Amino acid sequence: xxxxxxxxxxxxxxxxxxxxxxxxxxxxxxVGAIPGLSVTMATSILISFTFAWDVNDALALIVGIYTGGxxxxxxxxxxxxxxxxxxxxxxxxxxxxxxxxxxxxxxIGLSTVMSVIGGLLGTLVLASVAPYLSDMALxxxxxxxxLIAVLGLLLVGSLAAxxxxxxxxxxxxxxxxxxxxxxPVTADPRFTMGSMQLxxxxxxxxxxxxxxxxxxxxxxxxxxxxxxxxxxxxxxIPSLHLVLKFLPLSIRTSLIGVIxxxxxxxxxxxxxxxxxxxxxxxxxxxxxxxGQGAYEGLxxxxxxxxxxxxxxxxxxxxxxxxxxxxTAIIIGALVIHGLNPGPMLMIQTPHIFWFTVGxxxxxxxxxxxxxxxxxKVFAKVVELPKAILIPLIxxxxxxxxxxxNSSMTEVYWMLGFGLLxxxxxxxxxxxxxxxxxxILGPLMDExxxxxxxxxGDDSGAFLLALVTNPLSLILSMAVVLLLLSNTPLxxxxxxxxxx
Amino acid sequence: MSKxxxxxxxxxxxxxxxxxxxxxxxYEAYQIAGLASINSPGAFPIMLGLIMTGSMLAILWGQRHxxxxxxxxxxxxxxxxxxxxxxxPIVVFSAMAIGYLVLxxxxxxxxxxxxxxxxxxxxxxxxxWLASALITLGATAIIYALFKLLFQxxxx
Numbered sequence: 173x174x175x176x177x178x179x180x181x182x183x184x185x186x187x188x189x190x191x192x193x194x195x196x197x198x199x200x201x202x203v204g205a206i207p208g209l210s211v212t213m214a215t216s217i218l219i220s221f222t223f224a225w226d227v228n229d230a231l232a233l234i235v236g237i238y239t240g241g242x243x244x245x246x247x248x249x250x251x252x253x254x255x256x257x258x259x260x261x262x263x264x265x266x267x268x269x270x271x272x273x274x275x276x277x278x279x280i281g282l283s284t285v286m287s288v289i290g291g292l293l294g295t296l297v298l299a300s301v302a303p304y305l306s307d308m309a310l311x312x313x314x315x316x317x318x319l320i321a322v323l324g325l326l327l328v329g330s331l332a333a334x335x336x337x338x339x340x341x342x343x344x345x346x347x348x349x350x351x352x353x354x355x356p357v358t359a360d361p362r363f364t365m366g367s368m369q370l371x372x373x374x375x376x377x378x379x380x381x382x383x384x385x386x387x388x389x390x391x392x393x394x395x396x397x398x399x400x401x402x403x404x405x406x407x408x409i410p411s412l413h414l415v416l417k418f419l420p421l422s423i424r425t426s427l428i429g430v431i432x433x434x435x436x437x438x439x440x441x442x443x444x445x446x447x448x449x450x451x452x453x454x455x456x457x458x459x460x461x462x463g464q465g466a467y468e469g470l471x472x473x474x475x476x477x478x479x480x481x482x483x484x485x486x487x488x489x490x491x492x493x494x495x496x497x498x499t500a501i502i503i504g505a506l507v508i509h510g511l512n513p514g515p516m517l518m519i520q521t522p523h524i525f526w527f528t529v530g531x532x533x534x535x536x537x538x539x540x541x542x543x544x545x546x547x548k549v550f551a552k553v554v555e556l557p558k559a560i561l562i563p564l565i566x567x568x569x570x571x572x573x574x575x576x577n578s579s580m581t582e583v584y585w586m587l588g589f590g591l592l593x594x595x596x597x598x599x600x601x602x603x604x605x606x607x608x609x610x611i612l613g614p615l616m617d618e619x620x621x622x623x624x625x626x627x628g629d630d631s632g633a634f635l636l637a638l639v640t641n642p643l644s645l646i647l648s649m650a651v652v653l654l655l656l657s658n659t660p661l662x663x664x665x666x667x668x669x670x671x
Numbered sequence: 672m673s674k675x676x677x678x679x680x681x682x683x684x685x686x687x688x689x690x691x692x693x694x695x696x697x698y699e700a701y702q703i704a705g706l707a708s709i710n711s712p713g714a715f716p717i718m719l720g721l722i723m724t725g726s727m728l729a730i731l732w733g734q735r736h737x738x739x740x741x742x743x744x745x746x747x748x749x750x751x752x753x754x755x756x757x758x759x760p761i762v763v764f765s766a767m768a769i770g771y772l773v774l775x776x777x778x779x780x781x782x783x784x785x786x787x788x789x790x791x792x793x794x795x796x797x798x799x800w801l802a803s804a805l806i807t808l809g810a811t812a813i814i815y816a817l818f819k820l821l822f823q824x825x826x827x
Contacts, residue, residue: 221818221824224823335730335733337726337727337729337730337733338726338730340722340726341689341693341722341723341726341727341730344719344722344723344726345723347719348696348716348719348720348723351715351716351719355703355712357712358712360703360704360712360713361703362700362703362712362713362716363696363699363700363716365699390761390764390765393758393760393761393764393795394758394761396760396795557796558795559792559795559796560792560796560806562764562791562795563787563788563791563792563795564788564810566768566771566787567784567787567788567810567814568814570771570772570775570827571814571818571824571826571827574825574826574827575818575824575825575826578825580772580775580776580827583772583775583827584772587768587769587772595685598679598685598756599679599681599682599685599686613719616715617715617716620714620715621710621714621715624709624710624714625710629708629709629710631709
């Protein structure tokens, strides 16, 4: 217990970690807020620079960026009606109308406080649930990990993409990219096309920088001349009365955020939409009609998306499964630092878990400080023209991918994935499932083969184990239900019910 | 997706290419270890190839009744695709980006970055030479100091 507390307080008491968390949070707010930049993009570029750092320093900065970035998107959603991040789409529904009614300051202040409440509740759930889940996860068989990964990819495929087929295709494409190189067991080359350079595989950071950085930068070139409407921001600190009034709703939507965030593959964007929907259904007398400046419509997504940050860390730290695209990147960083995300992390390196919990809590405190100050400077920075921003993003992408191996090959790969990502974006394929596939693909391959080996390569015994083991049965049923819910069968059943 | 969603110019061709790519993946996966064992290094890749092919077939099947783009023939569709998705700023910026990568190898990070940032900003902002020059110098100095000196990263 004393050890856990000392690990928890590590980032609070060490000046350099404190500073890195503060810098990360402040940078995250701007990254999340500036349309065209995203937390995933920033984390994937940043991670390539932190490989040589001490793991605590790297984690402190990344946690700050993640926490700040998820919140930062709300600011431009309120001020400019341009969500800075996908998790802030729902915030713009009522945030922008509030700004148009001259209440931009109140809206930003309330969203800041609510984001902090959501973030702290998410951290609390992480601290209380993860140790138990981690103990349970030690009992999981390889087939259960395989099923959880399948479930995660199906979830992100069905929720994030336009249709399940598109999501599954994108996730499988990512898994294929993740498998390029020599087979870790037999050293057979897989998808190398006879190229020596591909034997070592494709670095996942190159894929991420290409698809989130370059593709997005090129996509933004379509909106070079879009000029945002400025809003006046006055009083920003919300009254205690207003905060207390929305506290019950914020607790409910925080829980939605944590649960949705903890599902492998989902994240703040889906959590915020669920929470907004919950607020619309459950609040009978909103302050104003939803969509016309209801504070409830602002509170719900803002608490949920920040609570989802803590939630996303739960499967990452306990199962080694990414909760969303950012935690997928963090998993890669932990592995490179010699750590083993999954149930053994709590046993082998418990300090990493408690350090992360303490760091998340600290980042939320910084969020409160930075969120309620410096709004005038902020308003100027987010209006940075895209004509300046886009070339800068490209330079950062080049530096980030080159620094992985000090090789231009990575830079060309990054550009290639950028081009592929650009085409995929044009034709409505999502990037999130691709990235999760890159991370989960090798894990699925490994767990599938372990599961098969454990039953002597007998597919009948494998299928039998899926229905005789309680956990495997639940997971298998979840996979089947999720698949069925995305087929015409669901619509047919609904039609029959209404007859 | 709504059944009435109009297909974008080039969408069917792109999806067709993805189907061919998926079949290529399936072939490559089969080449790893054939169908020797359910637990071979190629077993999971074959599954992925089948899933990708199946998904693309489902996407193409689902789009068969969608309204086609308002174009007259394949050539007109190709023209519209280029106009919509590769307008002049994207083509010019792409050329600048490739030029930047070539320059990086020829003259090194500092000169290549200054040239790329300056020229691309002047083009995208339609002039503003002085502001672009100042931003370029400031941004390059910050990037160099941050990554080379603080993060101690190797620059191209």
